[in-house]
Amino acid sequence: MSVTIKDVASRANVSPSTVSRVISDNSRISDATKKRVRAAMAELNYQPNLIARSLTNKSTKTLGLLLPGSQEDLLLNPFFVQAMRGISSYAKGKGYYILFTHADNDEDEVEVLTNLVGSQWVDGIILTTVKDNDKSIAFLKEKKHPFVVIGKPDDEEHTYWVDNDNVKAMFQVVDLLIKKGKKNIGFIGGAHEFKVTKHRLLGYLKALKVNNIKADLNLIYEKDYTENAAYEATKELLEYCVPDAIVTTDDLIAFGAQRALIENNMGNISLVGFNNTVLSMYKIPSISSVDINAEKLGMFAAKLLINHIEKQKVDTTNYIIDTKFIERDSTK
Structure with a gap:
Protein backbone atom coordinates (compact mmCIF):
# COMPACT_ATOMS: atom_id res chain seq x y z
CA MET A 1 0.00 0.00 0.00
CA ASN A 49 2.72 13.07 -6.82
CA LEU A 50 4.07 15.71 -9.20
CA ILE A 51 1.09 15.52 -11.54
CA ALA A 52 -1.35 16.10 -8.69
CA ARG A 53 0.79 18.97 -7.41
CA SER A 54 0.85 20.61 -10.84
CA LEU A 55 -2.95 20.43 -11.03
CA THR A 56 -3.31 21.96 -7.58
CA ASN A 57 -0.61 24.62 -7.85
CA LYS A 58 -0.95 25.23 -11.61
CA SER A 59 2.81 24.70 -11.78
CA THR A 60 4.76 21.80 -13.26
CA LYS A 61 8.14 22.90 -11.83
CA THR A 62 9.49 22.17 -15.31
CA LEU A 63 11.39 24.39 -17.74
CA GLY A 64 11.22 23.84 -21.47
CA LEU A 65 14.52 24.05 -23.37
CA LEU A 66 14.35 24.51 -27.15
CA LEU A 67 17.46 23.55 -29.13
CA PRO A 68 18.07 24.21 -32.84
CA GLY A 69 18.83 21.56 -35.45
CA SER A 70 17.60 18.24 -36.75
CA GLN A 71 17.55 15.00 -34.79
CA GLU A 72 20.77 13.95 -36.57
CA ASP A 73 22.60 17.18 -35.68
CA LEU A 74 21.23 17.51 -32.15
CA LEU A 75 23.91 18.30 -29.57
CA LEU A 76 26.77 18.07 -32.09
CA ASN A 77 27.73 21.60 -31.09
CA PRO A 78 29.38 21.42 -27.63
CA PHE A 79 28.07 24.92 -26.77
CA PHE A 80 24.56 23.58 -26.17
CA VAL A 81 25.86 20.78 -23.94
CA GLN A 82 27.79 23.31 -21.85
CA ALA A 83 24.81 25.68 -21.62
CA MET A 84 22.52 22.80 -20.64
CA ARG A 85 24.88 21.91 -17.79
CA GLY A 86 24.49 25.39 -16.34
CA ILE A 87 20.72 25.41 -16.87
CA SER A 88 20.14 22.02 -15.25
CA SER A 89 22.48 22.74 -12.33
CA TYR A 90 20.69 25.96 -11.37
CA ALA A 91 17.22 24.53 -12.05
CA LYS A 92 17.88 21.46 -9.89
CA GLY A 93 18.93 23.69 -7.01
CA LYS A 94 15.58 25.48 -7.26
CA GLY A 95 13.54 22.27 -7.51
CA TYR A 96 12.85 22.48 -11.25
CA TYR A 97 13.12 19.81 -13.94
CA ILE A 98 14.19 20.26 -17.58
CA LEU A 99 12.21 19.13 -20.62
CA PHE A 100 14.25 19.63 -23.78
CA THR A 101 13.15 19.42 -27.39
CA HIS A 102 14.43 20.58 -30.78
CA ALA A 103 13.23 22.16 -34.00
CA ASP A 104 14.55 22.03 -37.58
CA ASN A 105 13.48 25.52 -38.68
CA ASP A 106 11.44 28.62 -37.75
CA GLU A 107 8.08 27.06 -38.59
CA ASP A 108 8.92 23.90 -36.67
CA GLU A 109 10.02 26.02 -33.68
CA VAL A 110 6.67 27.79 -33.51
CA GLU A 111 4.83 24.46 -33.79
CA VAL A 112 6.90 22.97 -30.96
CA LEU A 113 6.30 26.05 -28.81
CA THR A 114 2.58 25.94 -29.59
CA ASN A 115 2.44 22.38 -28.22
CA LEU A 116 4.50 23.24 -25.13
CA VAL A 117 2.43 26.30 -24.25
CA GLY A 118 -0.92 24.74 -25.12
CA SER A 119 -0.29 21.55 -23.15
CA GLN A 120 0.90 23.50 -20.08
CA TRP A 121 3.75 21.03 -19.70
CA VAL A 122 6.25 23.73 -18.73
CA ASP A 123 6.19 26.83 -16.54
CA GLY A 124 8.64 28.69 -18.77
CA ILE A 125 10.82 28.27 -21.86
CA ILE A 126 14.49 28.88 -22.64
CA LEU A 127 15.38 29.71 -26.26
CA THR A 128 19.03 28.96 -27.05
CA THR A 129 19.35 31.04 -30.23
CA VAL A 130 18.11 34.45 -31.39
CA LYS A 131 17.43 35.52 -34.97
CA ASP A 132 16.40 38.73 -36.69
CA ASN A 133 12.62 39.22 -36.39
CA ASP A 134 12.53 36.06 -34.30
CA LYS A 135 9.20 34.25 -34.75
CA SER A 136 9.59 32.22 -31.56
CA ILE A 137 10.06 35.33 -29.43
CA ALA A 138 7.09 37.00 -31.13
CA PHE A 139 4.92 33.92 -30.44
CA LEU A 140 5.85 33.70 -26.75
CA LYS A 141 5.29 37.43 -26.27
CA GLU A 142 1.86 37.13 -27.88
CA LYS A 143 0.96 34.22 -25.58
CA LYS A 144 2.42 36.05 -22.55
CA HIS A 145 4.26 32.85 -21.62
CA PRO A 146 7.38 33.23 -19.41
CA PHE A 147 10.59 32.81 -21.41
CA VAL A 148 14.23 33.84 -21.61
CA VAL A 149 16.66 33.84 -24.52
CA ILE A 150 20.37 33.14 -24.73
CA GLY A 151 21.39 35.93 -27.08
CA LYS A 152 20.56 39.59 -27.54
CA PRO A 153 16.99 40.05 -28.94
CA ASP A 154 15.63 42.94 -31.03
CA ASP A 155 13.57 44.18 -28.09
CA GLU A 156 16.25 44.21 -25.40
CA GLU A 157 14.24 46.31 -22.96
CA HIS A 158 11.12 44.13 -22.79
CA THR A 159 12.68 40.67 -23.06
CA TYR A 160 14.53 38.53 -20.51
CA TRP A 161 17.90 37.63 -22.01
CA VAL A 162 21.51 36.70 -21.26
CA ASP A 163 24.47 37.06 -23.62
CA ASN A 164 28.12 38.00 -24.04
CA ASP A 165 29.31 41.29 -25.50
CA ASN A 166 30.02 39.58 -28.81
CA VAL A 167 31.00 42.76 -30.65
CA LYS A 168 33.66 43.50 -28.04
CA ALA A 169 34.89 39.90 -27.85
CA MET A 170 35.51 39.62 -31.60
CA PHE A 171 36.95 43.15 -31.78
CA GLN A 172 39.57 42.20 -29.17
CA VAL A 173 40.53 39.04 -31.07
CA VAL A 174 40.96 40.77 -34.44
CA ASP A 175 42.72 43.75 -32.89
CA LEU A 176 45.18 41.37 -31.21
CA LEU A 177 45.87 39.58 -34.51
CA ILE A 178 46.48 42.91 -36.25
CA LYS A 179 48.92 43.93 -33.52
CA LYS A 180 50.72 40.62 -34.21
CA GLY A 181 51.19 41.81 -37.79
CA LYS A 182 48.19 40.10 -39.44
CA LYS A 183 46.49 42.31 -42.02
CA ASN A 184 44.68 39.92 -44.35
CA ILE A 185 42.17 38.30 -41.98
CA GLY A 186 39.34 36.02 -43.10
CA PHE A 187 36.01 35.72 -41.27
CA ILE A 188 33.93 32.53 -41.28
CA GLY A 189 30.67 32.60 -39.34
CA GLY A 190 27.28 30.94 -39.12
CA ALA A 191 24.22 32.20 -40.98
CA HIS A 192 23.76 36.00 -40.88
CA GLU A 193 20.19 35.63 -39.58
CA PHE A 194 21.59 34.63 -36.19
CA LYS A 195 22.27 37.60 -33.94
CA VAL A 196 25.48 36.06 -32.62
CA THR A 197 26.95 35.92 -36.15
CA LYS A 198 25.91 39.49 -36.87
CA HIS A 199 27.40 40.86 -33.65
CA ARG A 200 30.71 39.02 -34.05
CA LEU A 201 30.94 40.23 -37.65
CA LEU A 202 30.41 43.79 -36.40
CA GLY A 203 33.32 43.31 -34.00
CA TYR A 204 35.51 42.06 -36.86
CA LEU A 205 34.64 45.03 -39.08
CA LYS A 206 35.11 47.50 -36.22
CA ALA A 207 38.62 46.19 -35.52
CA LEU A 208 39.58 46.54 -39.18
CA LYS A 209 38.24 50.11 -39.28
CA VAL A 210 39.99 51.18 -36.07
CA ASN A 211 43.27 49.85 -37.50
CA ASN A 212 42.73 51.55 -40.90
CA ILE A 213 42.40 48.28 -42.79
CA LYS A 214 39.84 48.25 -45.60
CA ALA A 215 37.33 45.41 -45.29
CA ASP A 216 37.38 42.93 -48.19
CA LEU A 217 33.97 41.28 -48.57
CA ASN A 218 35.62 38.36 -50.37
CA LEU A 219 37.21 37.41 -47.04
CA ILE A 220 33.84 37.14 -45.28
CA TYR A 221 31.82 33.90 -45.31
CA GLU A 222 28.56 33.20 -43.49
CA LYS A 223 27.48 29.58 -43.71
CA ASP A 224 25.79 26.95 -41.52
CA TYR A 225 27.10 26.29 -38.01
CA THR A 226 28.69 23.00 -39.09
CA GLU A 227 32.22 21.72 -39.52
CA ASN A 228 31.61 20.68 -43.14
CA ALA A 229 30.18 24.08 -44.14
CA ALA A 230 33.28 25.76 -42.63
CA TYR A 231 35.55 23.31 -44.44
CA GLU A 232 33.99 24.24 -47.80
CA ALA A 233 34.05 27.97 -46.98
CA THR A 234 37.76 27.79 -46.13
CA LYS A 235 38.54 26.05 -49.43
CA GLU A 236 36.69 28.87 -51.25
CA LEU A 237 38.65 31.44 -49.27
CA LEU A 238 41.98 29.80 -50.14
CA GLU A 239 41.08 29.90 -53.84
CA TYR A 240 40.70 33.66 -53.51
CA CYS A 241 43.86 34.33 -51.50
CA VAL A 242 46.13 33.06 -48.75
CA PRO A 243 45.10 34.98 -45.60
CA ASP A 244 47.35 35.81 -42.67
CA ALA A 245 44.67 34.60 -40.25
CA ILE A 246 41.10 33.32 -40.03
CA VAL A 247 38.65 34.15 -37.25
CA THR A 248 35.51 32.07 -36.78
CA THR A 249 32.37 32.43 -34.68
CA ASP A 250 32.43 28.92 -33.23
CA ASP A 251 34.95 26.18 -32.44
CA LEU A 252 33.01 23.77 -34.65
CA ILE A 253 33.57 26.17 -37.54
CA ALA A 254 37.25 26.48 -36.57
CA PHE A 255 37.58 22.67 -36.73
CA GLY A 256 36.35 22.66 -40.32
CA ALA A 257 38.61 25.57 -41.24
CA GLN A 258 41.64 23.85 -39.71
CA ARG A 259 40.95 20.67 -41.67
CA ALA A 260 40.97 22.61 -44.95
CA LEU A 261 44.13 24.52 -43.98
CA ILE A 262 46.04 21.34 -43.10
CA GLU A 263 44.93 19.61 -46.32
CA ASN A 264 46.42 22.56 -48.22
CA ASN A 265 49.63 22.55 -46.14
CA MET A 266 48.70 25.89 -44.58
CA GLY A 267 48.40 24.80 -40.97
CA ASN A 268 50.60 27.72 -39.93
CA ILE A 269 47.89 30.31 -40.75
CA SER A 270 46.59 31.83 -37.51
CA LEU A 271 43.16 30.52 -36.53
CA VAL A 272 40.71 31.48 -33.77
CA GLY A 273 37.48 29.83 -32.61
CA PHE A 274 34.75 30.73 -30.13
CA ASN A 275 33.30 28.81 -27.14
CA ASN A 276 36.59 27.27 -25.93
CA THR A 277 35.30 23.71 -26.18
CA VAL A 278 37.45 20.91 -24.77
CA LEU A 279 38.40 19.56 -28.20
CA SER A 280 40.01 22.85 -29.23
CA MET A 281 42.97 22.20 -26.93
CA TYR A 282 43.54 18.71 -28.35
CA LYS A 283 43.65 19.68 -32.03
CA ILE A 284 47.06 19.79 -33.73
CA PRO A 285 47.94 22.59 -33.59
CA SER A 286 45.74 23.43 -30.60
CA ILE A 287 43.21 26.15 -31.47
CA SER A 288 43.05 29.53 -29.75
CA SER A 289 39.48 30.27 -28.71
CA VAL A 290 37.30 32.75 -26.86
CA ASP A 291 35.84 31.29 -23.67
CA ILE A 292 32.26 32.61 -23.55
CA ASN A 293 31.43 30.90 -20.24
CA ALA A 294 28.65 28.85 -21.85
CA GLU A 295 27.80 27.11 -18.57
CA LYS A 296 27.42 30.48 -16.87
CA LEU A 297 25.19 31.69 -19.73
CA GLY A 298 22.92 28.72 -19.08
CA MET A 299 22.93 29.23 -15.32
CA PHE A 300 21.93 32.90 -15.56
CA ALA A 301 19.29 32.10 -18.18
CA ALA A 302 17.69 29.64 -15.74
CA LYS A 303 18.01 32.17 -12.92
CA LEU A 304 16.24 34.91 -14.90
CA LEU A 305 13.47 32.58 -16.00
CA ILE A 306 12.77 31.10 -12.55
CA ASN A 307 12.73 34.57 -10.99
CA HIS A 308 10.25 35.61 -13.68
CA ILE A 309 8.06 32.54 -13.14
CA GLU A 310 8.04 33.00 -9.38
CA LYS A 311 7.37 36.75 -9.76
CA GLN A 312 10.37 37.69 -7.67
CA LYS A 313 11.58 41.28 -7.59
CA VAL A 314 14.66 41.66 -9.78
CA ASP A 315 16.96 44.58 -10.57
CA THR A 316 17.59 43.55 -14.17
CA THR A 317 16.03 41.67 -17.07
CA ASN A 318 19.37 40.72 -18.63
CA TYR A 319 22.93 39.71 -17.88
CA ILE A 320 26.13 40.21 -19.89
CA ILE A 321 28.59 37.37 -19.23
CA ASP A 322 32.33 38.07 -19.49
CA THR A 323 34.54 36.40 -22.12
CA LYS A 324 38.23 35.53 -22.11
CA PHE A 325 40.61 34.88 -24.99
CA ILE A 326 42.50 31.61 -24.53
CA GLU A 327 45.62 31.63 -26.68
CA ARG A 328 47.01 28.34 -27.98
CA ASP A 329 49.38 27.19 -30.72
CA SER A 330 47.18 28.33 -33.63
CA THR A 331 47.98 32.01 -32.97
CA LYS A 332 51.46 31.78 -31.44
Missing part, protein backbone atom coordinates in the same frame (compact mmCIF):
# COMPACT_ATOMS: atom_id res chain seq x y z
CA SER A 2 1.46 3.35 -1.05
CA VAL A 3 2.33 6.02 1.50
CA THR A 4 0.02 9.05 1.48
CA ILE A 5 0.45 12.67 2.52
CA LYS A 6 -1.74 11.90 5.55
CA ASP A 7 0.76 9.24 6.67
CA VAL A 8 3.56 11.78 6.50
CA ALA A 9 1.47 14.33 8.40
CA SER A 10 0.73 11.79 11.14
CA ARG A 11 4.41 10.81 11.48
CA ALA A 12 5.56 14.47 11.64
CA ASN A 13 2.61 15.47 13.89
CA VAL A 14 1.45 18.24 11.52
CA SER A 15 -1.55 18.74 9.27
CA PRO A 16 -1.63 17.41 5.66
CA SER A 17 -1.77 21.02 4.44
CA THR A 18 1.51 21.73 6.25
CA VAL A 19 3.13 18.77 4.49
CA SER A 20 1.88 20.14 1.18
CA ARG A 21 3.39 23.55 1.94
CA VAL A 22 6.71 21.94 2.88
CA ILE A 23 6.75 20.08 -0.44
CA SER A 24 6.19 23.43 -2.18
CA ASP A 25 8.94 24.98 -0.02
CA ASN A 26 6.56 27.62 1.28
CA SER A 27 8.48 30.41 3.01
CA ARG A 28 5.84 30.67 5.75
CA ILE A 29 6.79 27.27 7.17
CA SER A 30 9.60 27.35 9.73
CA ASP A 31 12.89 25.59 9.03
CA ALA A 32 12.34 23.36 12.06
CA THR A 33 8.97 22.15 10.74
CA LYS A 34 10.39 21.64 7.26
CA LYS A 35 13.18 19.55 8.71
CA ARG A 36 10.73 17.39 10.71
CA VAL A 37 8.40 16.85 7.73
CA ARG A 38 11.25 16.00 5.35
CA ALA A 39 12.62 13.53 7.89
CA ALA A 40 9.18 11.86 8.02
CA MET A 41 9.05 11.75 4.21
CA ALA A 42 12.46 10.08 4.13
CA GLU A 43 11.54 7.55 6.82
CA LEU A 44 8.36 6.57 4.99
CA ASN A 45 9.99 6.77 1.53
CA TYR A 46 7.24 9.14 0.44
CA GLN A 47 7.38 10.50 -3.13
CA PRO A 48 5.10 13.49 -3.91
